[in-house]
Amino acid sequence: xxxxxxxxFLTDNNNxxxxxxxxxxxxxxxxxxxxFSPDGWQEVSIQNIRDKNTFSVDRTIxxxxxxxxxxxxxxxxIFYKYGVNAEVxxxxxxxxxxxxxxxxxxxxxxxxxLDVDLSTYNHDGFKVTCNLLEGGFPKxxxxxxxxxxxxxxxxxxxxxxxxxxxxxxxxxxxxxNDGVSATVFASxxxxxxxxxxxxxxxxxxxxxTGTNLVYNNVLGEAIPFDLSSSxxxxxxxxxxxxxxxxxxxxxxxxxxxxxxxxILNTSYAKLYIKNxxxxxxxxxxxxxxxxxxxxxxxxxxxxxxNLVAGDKLFFLLEVYVRKSEFDTSQNYSVxxxxxxxxxxxxxxxxxxxxYIKALRPLDLFARLIDKVTDGYYEVxxxxxxxxxxxxxxxxxxxxxxxxxxxxxxLSDFFGFWDTYxxxxxxxxxxxxxIEERYNLINNSDVKxxxxxxxxxxxxxxxxxxxxxxxxxPDKQQEGTNGKQSFNNTFEWSLGAxxxxxxxxxxxxxxxxxxxxxxxxxxxxxxxxxxxxxDNDPYVLHIESTTRPADGDIPEHFRxxxxxxxxxxxxxxxxxxxxxxxxxxxxxxxxxxYFRSVLDLMDTSIFKFTTSSxxxxxxxxxLIEKEDIPVGLIGTRYFKPYYFDFELIxxxxxxxxxxxxxxxxxxxxxxxxxxxxxxAEKVGxxxxxxxxxxxxxxxxxxTDLKPLIDYYGG
Numbered sequence: 001x002x003x004x005x006x007x008x009f010l011t012d013n014n015n016x017x018x019x020x021x022x023x024x025x026x027x028x029x030x031x032x033x034x035x036f037s038p039d040g041w042q043e044v045s046i047q048n049i050r051d052k053n054t055f056s057v058d059r060t061i062x063x064x065x066x067x068x069x070x071x072x073x074x075x076x077x078i079f080y081k082y083g084v085n086a087e088v089x090x091x092x093x094x095x096x097x098x099x100x101x102x103x104x105x106x107x108x109x110x111x112x113x114l115d116v117d118l119s120t121y122n123h124d125g126f127k128v129t130c131n132l133l134e135g136g137f138p139k140x141x142x143x144x145x146x147x148x149x150x151x152x153x154x155x156x157x158x159x160x161x162x163x164x165x166x167x168x169x170x171x172x173x174x175x176x177n178d179g180v181s182a183t184v185f186a187s188x189x190x191x192x193x194x195x196x197x198x199x200x201x202x203x204x205x206x207x208x209t210g211t212n213l214v215y216n217n218v219l220g221e222a223i224p225f226d227l228s229s230s231x232x233x234x235x236x237x238x239x240x241x242x243x244x245x246x247x248x249x250x251x252x253x254x255x256x257x258x259x260x261x262x263i264l265n266t267s268y269a270k271l272y273i274k275n276x277x278x279x280x281x282x283x284x285x286x287x288x289x290x291x292x293x294x295x296x297x298x299x300x301x302x303x304x305x306n307l308v309a310g311d312k313l314f315f316l317l318e319v320y321v322r323k324s325e326f327d328t329s330q331n332y333s334v335x336x337x338x339x340x341x342x343x344x345x346x347x348x349x350x351x352x353x354x355y356i357k358a359l360r361p362l363d364l365f366a367r368l369i370d371k372v373t374d375g376y377y378e379v380x381x382x383x384x385x386x387x388x389x390x391x392x393x394x395x396x397x398x399x400x401x402x403x404x405x406x407x408x409x410l411s412d413f414f415g416f417w418d419t420y421x422x423x424x425x426x427x428x429x430x431x432x433x434i435e436e437r438y439n440l441i442n443n444s445d446v447k448x449x450x451x452x453x454x455x456x457x458x459x460x461x462x463x464x465x466x467x468x469x470x471x472x473p474d475k476q477q478e479g480t481n482g483k484q485s486f487n488n489t490f491e492w493s494l495g496a497x498x499x500x501x502x503x504x505x506x507x508x509x510x511x512x513x514x515x516x517x518x519x520x521x522x523x524x525x526x527x528x529x530x531x532x533x534d535n536d537p538y539v540l541h542i543e544s545t546t547r548p549a550d551g552d553i554p555e556h557f558r559x560x561x562x563x564x565x566x567x568x569x570x571x572x573x574x575x576x577x578x579x580x581x582x583x584x585x586x587x588x589x590x591x592x593y594f595r596s597v598l599d600l601m602d603t604s605i606f607k608f609t610t611s612s613x614x615x616x617x618x619x620x621x622l623i624e625k626e627d628i629p630v631g632l633i634g635t636r637y638f639k640p641y642y643f644d645f646e647l648i649x650x651x652x653x654x655x656x657x658x659x660x661x662x663x664x665x666x667x668x669x670x671x672x673x674x675x676x677x678x679a680e681k682v683g684x685x686x687x688x689x690x691x692x693x694x695x696x697x698x699x700x701x702t703d704l705k706p707l708i709d710y711y712g713g
Contacts (some may be wrong), residue, residue: 001473002194003304004033004037004095004106005094005095006037006092006094006095006111006334007033007034007092007095007108008034008037008038008090008091008092008093009031009033009034009090009091009093009614010034010069010074010075010087010088010089010090010091010116010229010553011033011088011089011091012027012087012089013087013089013376015029016028016029016030017029017030017031018032018074018078018088019032019070019074020073020074020077020246021072021666024077025074025077025078025081025346029465032450033119034067034069034070034071034074035069035070035138035333036063036068036069036070036071037171038066038068038071038090038096038125039065039066039127039447045682046112046675047681047682047683048657048661048681048682048683049608049680049681050661050662050678050679050680050681050697052462052463053418054414054424054425054426055423055424055425055426055437055440055662056165056425056426056427056440056661056662057139057153058134059181064089064129064130064131064338065116065129065130065132066127066128066129067124067127067128067129067130067329068126068127069126069692071128072126072127072128073476075088075116075118075121075128076123076128078118078122079121079128081116082168083118084119084121085118086118087115088113088115088116088118089113089114089115089116090113090114090116090132091110091112091113091114092110092111092112092113092114093108093109093111093525094109094111095107095108095109096108096109099221100367107694113135113136114132114133114134114135115133115135115650116130116132117130117132117133117166117472118130122162127318136427137368137373137377137427137432139671140217140371140373140374141150141378141410142427142507143370144371144410145372145410145411145614146409146410146411147372147409147410148407148408148409149367149368149372149407149408149409150406150407150535151359151364151367151368151405151406151407151408152403152404152405153357153358153359153394153397153404153405153406154357155642155666155682156359156360156363156401157357157358157359157393158357158358158359158360158391158542158556158557159173159193159355159357159372159543159554159555159556159557160353160355160356160357160358160391160393160540160557160558160559161353161556161557161558161559162353162354162355162356162398162520162559163350163353163558163559163575164201164350164351164352164353164517164520164521164572164575165350165481165513165514165517165572165575165577166349166350166572166575167211167350167351167481167517167518167572167577168211168219168346168347168348168481168571168572169213169214169346169347169349169481169682170209170344170345170346170660171203171215171344171345171347171646172203172204172343172344172345173201173202173203173204173206173215173218173234173342173343173344173345174201174340174342174415175199175200175201175250175338175339175340175341175342175343175535176200176201176220176340177201177337177338177339177340177506178199178220178317178337178338179336179337179338180195180197180222180317180319180335180336180337180338181195181319181333181334181336182194182195182319182320182321182333182334183331183332183333183334184322184323184332184350185331187488191322191323192320192322192323192412193319193320193321193322193333193334194318194319194320194322195222195318195319195320196222196223196224196225196316196317196318197220197221197223197233197316197317197319197368198218198220198221198222198223198230198314198315198316199218199220199315199316199317199338199679200219200220201217201218201220201315202214202217202218203215203216203217203234206452208455211241211347211348211349212237212238212239212240212307212309212347212349213236213237213238213241213243213307213347213349214235214236214238215234215235215682216233216235216236216525217234218232218233218234218315219601225226225278225623226278226535227274227275227276227277227312227314228276228277228278230314232314233276233312233313234313234314234315235307235311235312235313235341235345236259236311236312237308237310237311237312237313237584237697238309238310239308239311239349239351239352239584240306240307240308240309240349240350241306241307241347241348242304242305242306242307242347242349243304243305243306243307243345243346243347243348244281244302244303244304244346244347244348244588245273245301245302245303245305245343245344245345245346246301246302246343246344246345247284247294247299247300247301247302247341247343248300248341248342248343248344249299249300249341250284250298250300250338250339250341250343251296251297251298251299251338251339251341252271252285252297252298252299252336252337252339253294253295253296253297253335253336253338253339254269254293254294254295254297254334254335254336255293255294255295255334255336256289256292256293256294256332256333256334256335257292257332258289258291258292258293258321258323258332258334259291259292259332260597261292265323265340265341266289266290266322266323266332267288267289267290267322267332268286268287268288268289268319268320268334269285269287269317269318269319269320269334269336270283270286270301270317270318270319270320271283271284271285271317271338272284272286272316272318273313273314273315273316274313274314274316275311275313275314276310276311276312276314277312281313282301282303282305282604283306284299285297285302285673286483286646292304295665304396306595317336317338319334319335319336320334321333321334324646326475327512328384337627339445341546343552344406347381348572350471351517351520351521351574354400354520355400355553355554355556356393356397356398356400356520357393357404357577357651358391358392358393358397358540358542359391359392359393359406360384360388360391360392361384361387361388361390361391361392362379362381362384362385362388364392364406364408364413365379365381365384365413365434366379368408368410368413368454368515369410369432370421373432377430377431377432378430378431378432379431379432379433379434379712380431380432380433381433381434381435382439383421383423383434383435383436383439384433384434385418387421389540389541389542389543389544389557389560390420390539390540390541390581391540391542391557392406392408392537392538392539392540393406393537393538393540394406394407394534394535394536394537394538395519395534395535395538395675396535397536397538398510398516398519398520398538398575399424399519399520399534400520404535405535406535406537406601407491407536407537408531408537409534411697412507412508412509412537413509413537414434415508415509416507416508416509416537417434417506417537418507418588419470419472419505419506419507419586420507420586420589421436421589421590421592422436422437422438422589422590422592423435423436423437424428424436424440424662425439425592426440426514426661426662427659427661428431428659428661429659432549433630434580437592437593437637438592438635438637440660440661440662441637441662441699442660442662442663442664442676443664443676443699443701445660445663445664446664446665447650447656447663447664447665447666448665448666448667448668449647449665449666449667449694450647450667450668450671451606451667451669451670451672452645452646452647452667452669453645453670454645454712455643455644455645455669455712456643456644456645457641457642457643457644457704457707458641458642458644459641459642460597460640460641460642460697463597463640464497464499464501464597465494465499465501465502465503465597465600465639466496466499466500466501466502467491467492467493467494467502467503467589467609468491468492468493468494468495468502468503468505468587468594468606469489469490469491469502469503469504469505469506470489470505470506470587470590471487471488471489471490471505471506471583471586471611472487472488472489472506472507472509472510472511472512472583472584473489473506473507473508473510474488474489474612474613475510475512475515481514481517481518482514482518482613483614484514484570484572484576484613484614485512485513485514485515485613485614486512486569486570486576486582486613486614486615486617487511487512487513487578487581487582487583488512488580488583488611488612488613488614489506489583489611490583490584490587490608490610490611490615490624490625491609491610491611492587492606492607492608492609493603493606493607493609494598494601494605494607494630495604495605497606504673505586505590505591508537509537509538509539509696510537510538510539511538511578512577512578512580513576513577514576515538516538516540516578519538521621522554525679538582539578540559540577540578540682541559541560541577541579541580541581542557542558542560543557543558543559543560543562545557559577560577560580561574561575561576561577561579563579563580563619563620564576564579566581566619566620566625567618567619567620568616568617568618569614569615569616569617569618569624570614570616570617571710572668579617579619582617582619582622583611584622584623584624584625584626585622587606587628587633588633588634590634591633591635592635592637593634593637594606594630594633595630595631595633595634595635595636596636596637596638596639596640597640598630598640598698599639599640599641601630602629602631603629603630603631604629604630605627605628605629605630606627606628606629606630606633608625608626608627611625618649623654636700637699637700638678638697638698638699638700639697639698639699639700639702639704640697640698641697641704642680642695642696642697642698643667643675643677643694643695643697643698644693644694644695645667645693645694646691646693646694647667647691647692648691648692649682649683649692652677653682654681657679657682662678662679663678663679664676664677664678665677665678665679665694665696665697667683667694668711669706669710670710671706671709671710673706673707673710675697675698675702675704676695676699676701676702677697677698677699677702678696678697678699679696679697680695680696680697681693681694681695682694682695682696
């Protein structure tokens with residue numbers, strides 16, 4: 001007996017089959033088909049449409065289903081007992097002919113499994129109508145792709161040695177008008193006057209994040225020569241720092257009326273920087289005189305001071321005068337005036353080493369998919385395994401806080417890989433995968449469709465663009481260090497083209513090493529902070545070799561600095577990291593896609609227009625902001641043309657797309673010329689053996705020139 005052409009089953013998420021028994025709802029492991037087919041099943045159309053963002057295929061159903069009799073009863077029981085969030089699946093099986101040894105029979109093949117959307121439940125009399133959604137991963141992806149999840153940096157994480165970047169700071173001090181004098185008075189016997197004066201110092205522009213320095217304002221006054229307990233220092237060092245000092249056009253006036261010829265070295269003025277021990281670190285001005293003398297000078301000086309934690313610096317003026325016992329006729333004095341001047345202090349410091357936690361990308365991907373799909377899907381990815389040294393952490397992780405976690409959505413995680421490596425995400429062999437897009441297309445496994453009677457060819461203008469943004473977010477780190485950020489957003493233009501549209505290939509993940517380091521030094525060790533970057537995701541490029549544990553130092557990986565040698569365009573090229581992730585490298589990694597979209601434009605030039613921060617980096621001969629012809633950026637893997645035609649769909653079409661959502665099809669026109677394309681939009685109407693619309697994206701190896709002589713069927 002042949003039986004029904006289609007069988008319908010309602011199941012739960014554990015593949016248990018619903019039925020009605022004794023007026024109640026029953027679940028069983030044995031398949032129980034609906035006695036009454038859903039109303040409207042004859043018109044069902046199942047479409048597979050490629051998603052532009054993930055480069056994968058999304059399956060949709062054309063119209064709602066109306067359930068009657070037992071189907072309606074099952075849904076009513078479920079809806080009124082469990083509500084709109086109850087999980088119900090509709091399985092559709094299609095009858096197939098079986099022939100063997102002269103005998104034949106029939107069997108049922110799974111056609112599709114769809115999710116019954118009870119949020120669209122409509123109970124009208126004896127009928128229940130619901131929309132149907134693609135089940136499986138697409139259902140979870142649509143519902144949860146933008147949901148932010150917390151992924152802990154736990155035992156799966158590796159240790160990363162954070163030995164820091166040499167950070168720069170610039171501080172400007174203004175000196176004001178100060179006057180200092182020392183006087184000896186006429187009397188019998190020798191007389192000496194010696195004054196130490198801490199000059200007035202006002203800090204006006206300070207950028208000292210992570211530089212191991214604290215800058216202080218100082219109000220000028222005479223102070224004791226013992227500096228050990230003085231608070232008139234203008235700098236405190238909290239760690240090792242190299243301090244570059246530049247004093248420019250600092251006015252000083254020195255005068256003395258000394259003329260005691262009975263002794264030598266009777267008056268002097270000294271301007272210097274001392275430390276807390278009283279050691280002179282730098283003498284800036286020094287003048288001695290035994291006779292009446294005066295001069296006005298503009299002091300210019302540049303020098304370097306190396307400090308360690310606990311050091312204090314004082315900006316001091318010492319004046320001295322003495323007279324002999326033989327001269328009792330006059331008072332003698334030394335007078336010094338200083339004026340207004342700007343003095344700059346450029347510090348260079350590297351924070352002490354810490355060890356932080358970071359997750360491998362494949363581990364993070366697996367945890368995200370587990371959360372997104374409620375544990376129903378596993379992952380696989382050759383790309384993420386190859387790129388396992390691009391590890392993931394967060395702001396609190398960088399600060400070294402325990403119990404840190406990354407806050408991230410699947411969309412943002414995938415967005416990084418699409419920016420960095422032109423990636424796509426799909427389901428293959430029952431697992432969610434992320435791979436470079438060209439690797440998702442298998443040109444060696446082609447499904448031949450045969451000859452078609454009518455073909456329409458159109459340009460894929462939805463993919464084309466003339467301006468490009470690529471790179472990473474600007475975290476608004478200002479100052480000398482923030483402006484050094486090279487992993488920022490770059491913009492490029494192809495000039496005037498027919499299609500005027502921007503392509504945005506930026507992601508939300510931070511790879512800027514200066515943002516990483518400023519986060520580490522600003523909030524290190526604190527339990528609380530108002531920083532909004534605490535749980536933001538960061539990516540670090542680490543070396544492939546594990547460094548062994550040694551005492552208190554854990555087994556760890558070092559930051560990869562293999563590209564640093566010879567790099568220019570940076571203040572501290574030796575200590576930065578993440579040079580392998582720059583916007584220009586992302587652009588070249590996406591070159592295959594760009595060149596595919598920009599067919600016949602190999603001589604057109606991507607012209608650099610702007611960037612949000614530093615664009616001057618030249619690394620390993622790669623000039624970040626250098627213009628580049630389209631023809632030099634990669635190998636195309638498709639052509640930007642759509643083939644549209646109609647053809648009766650094979651029964652195995654959905655199976656083919658389940659095996660490979662980006663299935664390559666070939667077809668022949670009426671001139672027997674073969675063309676190939678990637679599934680863009682294909683579908684079936686199971687109840688009708690009639691033509692279906694195919695829309696294919698042209699493969700890179702398809703020759704379009706024969707279409708010049710194509711005039712239709």
